[in-house]
Amino acid sequence: MTDRIEAAAAELRPLLQEFILWAPANAPDSDPDLVGPAALWHRLDVKGDVGLWKRQDLRNLLLERMPQAVEDPDAAADGMVPAIRAYLTFLSSTGRLSAGSDPLESLLEELDELEDDFVDAMEDALAERDWDEEEDELDEDESLGDFEPFADEISDLPTIRLRPDSELAAAARQVPLVGQARDLALWVGTGRKVGEETLLSDEEVRDAVKALGLAEPQALWNIWNLAIDLEFLAPDGDDTVSVDSDTAAWPFEDDEDALDVWTLGLHSIDYGDPELDDDDLTLALSGLTRALLIRVLVNGGSRSLDELRGELAEATAEYDDLGADAWAAAVDPLAPVIAWLTGYGMVTVADGEVTLTPLGTEGVVHMIDEADIEVDARPAIDAMTALDLLSFSADLPEDEADAEFAAWMALRDPGRAASELLEAAAEDEADALIRVQAASLVGSLGEVAVPAWREALEEASLRPYAATHLAQLDAEDALEPTQADTHWLILDMWTISAGLGRSEFVSSLHDIGPAQTIIGLLDVIWKVRHPHLEELLEAVGDAHPDPQVGKAAKRALFKARSGR
Template sequence: MSDSSTLPPARLRPEAELARDALSAPVLARAARLARWADAGTRVDAGGGLVEEQLPAAAEQLGLSGDDAAAHASEAWRIAVDTGLVEITDEEAGTVAAGEDLALLTGGSPQDVLGVWLTALEAVLADASVPDLDGLVDAMAEGGEVDLSSLDWDPEAESDFLDGVLGNLYLLTVGEDGPGEAPVPLPALAASVIVPSDMGEPSNEVLEQVSDAMMRLDDQFRLLEPVGLVEYQPVDEALMADADEEPAAPVDEADVTRYGMVRLTPLGLYGLRARLLDAGFEAPAVGDLSDKGADALLDGTAPFPPAAAHAETELWLAGRSPLDAARELLAAARGTDPGAPLRRLRCQQALSLVGAEAEPALREVLDDAELGGLARVWLTEHGARDVPPPPQEMVFWLTIDTVAAQLAAEGNSEELRALVEGLARQHSGFFDTVWRVEHPATPEVLEAMGRLHPDKKVAKEARKAAFKARSQQGG
């Protein structure tokens, strides 16, 4: 999983909608049905599981039939106990009663329902990290010797593997460069946790590991779908000529869907974000900043991708009048600290969403050295009259501020390279003047221009100007 600072904000559905999804998820729905079915005559064993003779009635209550009906009923009962929907009232007698949390499913808030669902999710995730023990159970039933070491199972490693896969699925879902809500091919997801990022062509050994991981994930996602975490299209069993063989790599894109496709549901996105928060990650959600001040908005959206920053800003603006919002944003955009240029860029982007009613706020800062340039840009773009032309020093200051903000937002991007080329081309004698600009980022910006400009002569001019700027600032 990537460093927490890289997590983009999640766009969550309303909690009421998510709670409805949780209640309709088969795992929780079955557990609730058994909790309501249980009465004083229901008996459990020492481990809290339903006694064997009661499993047929439980399966019938759930509408289950077939060879696996008793196992599924037993699993639903265990979830009911784990989530507090059922309480064991007397361990010696093995008697039960409805748990306090059962009432939350019908009379609690959406947050209460989601709390119960999250507990069920943890139980299912724990199950998904356990290997298939059918062979072990058969051997025990036949009185055979069991070699636990032959299972080759490391519980912590298995849990970490699944957490890593789900973390990557979360990032793909919330990231603007990922597929978003579209399904992800299972081979790609398996490769994301197996293949090193700096590896060119994967070796045969690594490809075998990816194939093995796919098979593990196929089993795990089949378990995770009924709790509502994912929508999953399993691996096509026809691809495996032999039950003991792993599938070969897909031949073409049309073939990929047969190797499994997984999509995080809106409820799953909520669940994984809750787990990330519990694990100490900073996992923001769009809307977190809507009730906070402009300073929190500008700083908070600074690392956001553009679309997420836009959505967060729209929510923030919705609760304020255009004029008050503009004044608050402009006040928060001031500063000479390293984060200030990006704050001003986010302020400019926020102000682009505000209507003409905000004009008085922009006119109030026309003489401000830090804000006068962006105020003139806004007023001109909104067709305001009598906008005073900016003094030359303000033009150059705004230029340095803009490049510094782009550097902070995107690094050495193609867009910034184009901006640098355009600046050097438009202003004759640009570097002779710009090094004198009293902006804290002037040396850093000129050094970046020296790195980015493709013309060696211009790049050298930029580096010389950077040296002069640094000398002027005494560093």
Template sequence: MSAEPHATLPPVRLPSDAELARDALGAPLFARAVRLARWAGPDTRVDIGGELVAAQLPEAAAALGFDAADEEGAVLASQAWRVAVDTGLVDVTEPDDDDGEEESGTAVPGEDLALVTGGAPGEVLDLWLAALDTVLADASVPDLDGLVDALDAGGEIDFDQLDWNPRREADFLDGVLANLYLLTVAERGAPDGPVPLPVLAASMVIPQDMSEPTDAVLERVSDAMMRLDDQFRQLEPIGLVEFRPVDEALMAETDDEELAAGSAAGAADDEDVSRYGMVRLTPLGLYGIRARMLEAGVTAPAVGELADKGADALLDAVSGYPEGAAQAEIEQWLTGRELSAAVAELLAAARGADEGGPLRRLRCQQALAPAGPEAEPAVRAVLDDPELGGLARVWLSERGAADVPAPDGAMVFWLTVDTIAAQLAADGETAELPLLMESLTAHHTGFFDQVWRVEHPATAYVLEAMGRLHPDKKAAKEARKAAFKARSRQS
């Protein structure tokens, strides 16, 4: 799957392998492939490539519950048979045409068919992933009418006439699915609402630095949208996506220019937007796309992978996660651990004067938030720690603990710098950050006269941010002066 090999994506929340395997077995196309594998026998005949001979397609369609005379049933049977062959659910012996005589090959149930009922969930999912590869390859091929028109005199496909590059088409679909995956996991890490088809098409066509798409670009968006409409129709039966196609009535009542503009810009309300097509990755789809990304070398973590790692690995990893995903990962890490020991390990891992230290301490504070009284001894043990003492006092005070020592001025200023540095690392310069800055500095007379002396590696960086963002102009000016002093002191 085409992707940046060193890219790191937000973590995805996936059901258990057992649940995903049940979803795989319930996917219509995969279920049909299993039924045809069980149907295959001594009388089954195949052509070169393992395709069923035309005379057997009606019988195969009937085995799937379709009308034997229904052309659509024959198409669905042919597709399911191809999946069965490619996944090893069926073993075929192709015809030997060396002697010039027209003979048919044979097919029998494959050894892998037994995995459907007797294999582990992971083995079932491996079969489904093989089926997904087949379907994705088919979805990257243009319609057969176009292929026929592009045949040259020798019966070969003239790709120049067809304007179809197999690698380019596969990369395009991979890119679309990668974007859909990212849109899905960026916030919640699991399927939520569907994504409008125009949004996906635009993500592949409109350059990021283009503020106003040209008419030519809008037409390309419309073309991409219609191509995706056809491809997602093919991908839905394998269980990859839930898909609402483009409204055919919309295409009939809208000319090409209006469709291009409407598809790129969207419509005024949800009902109109949905007419342009809506798509959502299923949990099984998330699993499948993630598996392909991992194979391509992309770092695509899943919530729960850190459950058996140390607290240092946990805090390092969740420092780059969205808050909700970080909380879910922390909760899984804490499950089954003795809380007091786990809290002590988290606090030890949160130490450090490196650049990532503030965010590690923020995630540690997040991990401690739901902890009960049994965590108190481990928290009290770090009250005198210069890096963790402020965090410990906040935690104890929020729970109404007795005998919490008041922090000295140095600890207050250090904690202020650490807190703002963590917020900048977690979310950047958000609209809420100036309010936090104002709140943290409002109760300290002469704050900026003292804070530049704080022995924290992020002191100058935080003061520079406060100089840009502090809502009080006078305080912002004082912050800039303090930042200069801090830089001079550090150098």
């Protein structure tokens, strides 16, 4: 899940950078920084097409996703809808609103209709957050399963390496509890009478237990709840439930779909907590499953079952006055915990050691992220693509980025690695940051990268870098970079600095030289067919303090648009 979010963010980065450049001149009253979370969740929900927008997408995004995802409800209430309005207008005006989307006018009309409801939702989110903060202050460290007390230990962990989605999805398809939840949902069928007023009959319970091969009826209800969590079962009327139409297709072939289902049921781990006849004793053991998981993680992913039993018995007694009594009453409190976690594919137990599976590690990292605790989790080096490396390196300190590159290179032939990096950089000519990262890394490889640089000469977005590096390496028949090559490099630099903020962008303009130098540059740079040219010329005119530069930027923009 984490690497999918990172991949989606990397995919969106160049588009959002271009929007940030577009917004000051075309939507000056909007805050483009507010669009990022909304665009990311839309990408994750819609999956394949960042430009496909429907009215219903806006409703789901603003009224369901954003109230849970925004960090600052106040700012979102004031500016989210105008920012999305500007973003949709940007997509439409630049030809990026995909075929199949609702018309822009219809989308903007829906935004107008949703705005009041969205503001109300933000106010509710703010009130709930304030309440939660008050509760946290009153009940600090109250839950046995809280991750927060382990925040320092989590931050001190070495980098957690996550397996690729293909491997995780393959593991998710084999999870026994998900298969049982599917079987239960299929047994339920369509329109079965079950609800607050109508319970399963004793005969139905026996039939369901037999159909699932369960040892005792109590386990049925946790699997029933899991089936609802996984959306295999859903209410379809008063006191009736039905199987979802897609349930029979589990395990799903698509990796993303398979992982989405597994993640939906991730919080079912709480069903592993022991259930006792006494409600107070049951409550004293609430959170035990999470408590075990976090202790295994901070111990490096594996922990002795005996050590866990001793530490958790002590923690339970400290957490609740009834903790010791509850532990004794449960006889073996960790038995249901381990049973559920193994059934959900999160741990294995061998030779007295509890070990997180790759799927379990992914799940715990996901829950840590949800708890808003910093954790250093990245794709495994052996499974990291060139694009993964470039995307992650862009956000790392230089020494860490260098270490990632060295580890990645250690598993690859240098010449082939150079080609992979440049091929990844060529996937999206709008992503200047990835391109600069790739050029820097390949440039560090020296002469072994010459064949890859020669191939890159055929790619318009990489040719300036290839020509520059081939000339620096004195490669045979290497041509000197042209003026257009140099101008492309400048435009890439401006694109990156614009994404960092106005002050960084202005500083990058001053790096070129005095106003007259920039004016001379603007007189010719408009001829370069760079994907961000027009937005950058608008940004130069808006940001540079010299009015003569502003006029030159407007002239250049006119020429670029008219093709003269």
